[in-house]
Amino acid sequence: MNDRMENLLLALPGLLLLVLAFFLPIGQMLVLSVTGPEGPLAPFVRFLSDPYYLGILWRTVRLSLLITLICGAIGFPLAYIMTKVGPRLRLWLVVMVILPLMTSVVVRTFGWMVLLSRSGLIPEMLRDMGLVGRNFALMQTETAIVIGMVQVLLPFMALSILGVLTRIDGRLEEAARTMGCSFLQTIRTVVLPLALPGIVAGSLLCFTLSASAFITPNLLGGTRIQVLAASIYKSVTATPDWPFAAAQAVILFAGIALVLVPYIKMTGARNG
Amino acid sequence: MANVRLTSIQKSFAKTAVLHSISLDIASGEFISLLGASGCGKTTLLRIVAGLESVTAGAVEIDGRDVTGLPPEKRDIAMMFQSYALLPHLSVAENVRFPLRMRGIGNREEQAERVKAALETVQLGHLSERKPRQLSGGQQQRVALARAIVSKPKVLLLDEPLSNLDARLREDMQVELIEIHQRLGLTTIFVTHDQEEALSLSDRIVLLNAGRVEQEGTPAQIYSQPATGFASNFIGSANLLPAEIFEGPDGPVARFADGQALALARTETARGAVTVALRQEDLSLSAEGNGPRAKVRTRVFLGARNRYVMSLAGQPLRALTANDLDFADGQEVSLAIDPARVRIIRD
Numbered sequence: 001m002n003d004r005m006e007n008l009l010l011a012l013p014g015l016l017l018l019v020l021a022f023f024l025p026i027g028q029m030l031v032l033s034v035t036g037p038e039g040p041l042a043p044f045v046r047f048l049s050d051p052y053y054l055g056i057l058w059r060t061v062r063l064s065l066l067i068t069l070i071c072g073a074i075g076f077p078l079a080y081i082m083t084k085v086g087p088r089l090r091l092w093l094v095v096m097v098i099l100p101l102m103t104s105v106v107v108r109t110f111g112w113m114v115l116l117s118r119s120g121l122i123p124e125m126l127r128d129m130g131l132v133g134r135n136f137a138l139m140q141t142e143t144a145i146v147i148g149m150v151q152v153l154l155p156f157m158a159l160s161i162l163g164v165l166t167r168i169d170g171r172l173e174e175a176a177r178t179m180g181c182s183f184l185q186t187i188r189t190v191v192l193p194l195a196l197p198g199i200v201a202g203s204l205l206c207f208t209l210s211a212s213a214f215i216t217p218n219l220l221g222g223t224r225i226q227v228l229a230a231s232i233y234k235s236v237t238a239t240p241d242w243p244f245a246a247a248q249a250v251i252l253f254a255g256i257a258l259v260l261v262p263y264i265k266m267t268g269a270r271n272g
Numbered sequence: 273m274a275n276v277r278l279t280s281i282q283k284s285f286a287k288t289a290v291l292h293s294i295s296l297d298i299a300s301g302e303f304i305s306l307l308g309a310s311g312c313g314k315t316t317l318l319r320i321v322a323g324l325e326s327v328t329a330g331a332v333e334i335d336g337r338d339v340t341g342l343p344p345e346k347r348d349i350a351m352m353f354q355s356y357a358l359l360p361h362l363s364v365a366e367n368v369r370f371p372l373r374m375r376g377i378g379n380r381e382e383q384a385e386r387v388k389a390a391l392e393t394v395q396l397g398h399l400s401e402r403k404p405r406q407l408s409g410g411q412q413q414r415v416a417l418a419r420a421i422v423s424k425p426k427v428l429l430l431d432e433p434l435s436n437l438d439a440r441l442r443e444d445m446q447v448e449l450i451e452i453h454q455r456l457g458l459t460t461i462f463v464t465h466d467q468e469e470a471l472s473l474s475d476r477i478v479l480l481n482a483g484r485v486e487q488e489g490t491p492a493q494i495y496s497q498p499a500t501g502f503a504s505n506f507i508g509s510a511n512l513l514p515a516e517i518f519e520g521p522d523g524p525v526a527r528f529a530d531g532q533a534l535a536l537a538r539t540e541t542a543r544g545a546v547t548v549a550l551r552q553e554d555l556s557l558s559a560e561g562n563g564p565r566a567k568v569r570t571r572v573f574l575g576a577r578n579r580y581v582m583s584l585a586g587q588p589l590r591a592l593t594a595n596d597l598d599f600a601d602g603q604e605v606s607l608a609i610d611p612a613r614v615r616i617i618r619d
Binding site: 171172178190 | 345357
């Protein structure tokens with residue numbers, strides 16, 4: 001038996017699992033989406049010609065981008081600070097960032113529901129401070145979804161960036177300072193470009209996870225504000241219209257893949 | 273081009289004092305070396321001039337202006353790091369243009385001109401489109417040098433820039449540094465632990481030891497008149513032997529612990545317990561002679577020369593000799609040295 005065969009044999013269990021648990025269901029879903037009773041492309045036509053569903057698609061993309069952007073805006077400074085503080089404080093910051101990951105998403109989201117509900121802490125406080133009107137609500141708004149999702153996804157962004165930042169030679173920043181850069185210019189011209197692979201990786205994680213997120217948007221956005229994942233769920237459980245659900249899943253899948261392509265190209269060009 | 277004045281600089285990290293009140297006047301256009309072993313505070317002092325490190329007490333003046341509280345970008349300096357610190361995401365030309373771009377010096381064409389001139393100064397004009405990681409260590413070094421001189425800074429700070437290079441490249445770079453300094457006349461502060469580098473490059477050497485200035489002077493002064501035991505040991509790694517000076521019939525004599533005596537110059541005024549500093553390259557050895565006798569322990573062949581390690585009065589003694597002198601281990605040899613080249617350090 002040669003090396004190739006040996007390697008193949010070793011990889012076999014993993015490959016089998018992947019095929020059975022991943023490719024098979026996805027393939028089935030693809031098949032399902034084109035074998036409905038109304039004809040092969042009917043569910044896609046229905047989705048793409050209905051403003052309601054297009055709105056859901058647009059909202060999913062828009063919120064995912066916004067969530068990714070906010071995660072980056074918070075995650076980058078956080079990761080940068082983590083690289084500059086002493087090892088003890090850094091450990092505590094990492095623990096703080098990871099801690100939310102140790103409870104279930106459902107529990108965390110219920111926490112936000114308590115905080116954001118009409119009589120919850122945050123709307124009450126804003127009302128008391130006179131910043132918002134009497135009818136102000138946060139629950140079942142897009143804002144609530146964004147807040148909840150940012151908290152869920154921030155660790156992925158911060159840790160992705162942290163990994164890259166710790167490998168940047170601190171002398172480079174000092175050198176930039178001696179060459180006339182202010183602190184912020186140093187961040188812009190030296191740290192950001194060098195941290196780009198981490199930012200890209202973190203953004204990919206955030207975007208794909210938030211585009212396919214179901215629990216948090218569903219609980220915080222309610223039934224009125226639906227995202228694609230929730231719409232798929234509804235198609236399966238309420239109607240139940242399996243071909244239509246499958247078509248939506250394919251669209252979600254294709255949409256995410258479409259966003260990934262330029263990202264992968266960008267990082268590929270930098271590494272190559 | 274500007275002068276630099278350091279006034280009683282003190283620096284402590286946590287509670288450990290690293291620099292104890294260092295004052296230094298550096299003239300415009302001077303090439304000065306901060307020389308010392310690792311941990312003596314020389315790099316810290318350089319970083320204080322750069323503004324990368326704050327002072328605990330004292331003041332830094334560049335060109336007559338107090339810059340103690342100013343961040344590095346407002347000091348009009350350039351620094352070359354031991355690790356070169358080239359920006360990996362920029363090409364060679366962009367790296368060299370970086371200080372011009374950040375300081376807003378000239379328009380695009382002028383910047384391109386100056387980048388080209390600086391790269392040609394270090395003979396790297398043909399590599400301007402490469403990325404730093406595609407260059408050898410010596411080439412990266414030259415890019416770093418070009419980047420440091422391109423903006424014609426008031427002060428050029430060099431932090432052990434040659435220590436990562438192999439011996440051959442280091443010699444070339446030394447020559448290049450001397451020529452560039454002569455051409456541009458930049459006030460230069462050079463940090464090194466290598467005494468040869470300091471001796472060959474500088475107008476003036478400041479010898480640092482444990483956060484204090486041990487001695488300061490021209491290379492010739494430092495080399496020929498080390499003021500302290502540390503200075504003579506560090507520069508030229510002289511042998512330091514405890515001795516007592518007596519008035520002999522033909523002038524003063526130094527007597528070592530085992531009773532052997534070494535004739536000193538008649539002008540020597542010190543008496544009593546002292547340390548005698550004998551430079552390795554000043555000692556000559558012979559099988560027969562009437563100087564103090566030492567026992568050979570080992571010979572180290574250095575190619576052009578031999579180094580003999582001997583013992584005299586229980587102390588190790590090293591001498592550099594021509595490579596044709598051949599003594600066996602354990603053989604007794606006679607030492608001779610020009611009395612004028614014996615340094616006496618009073619205890």
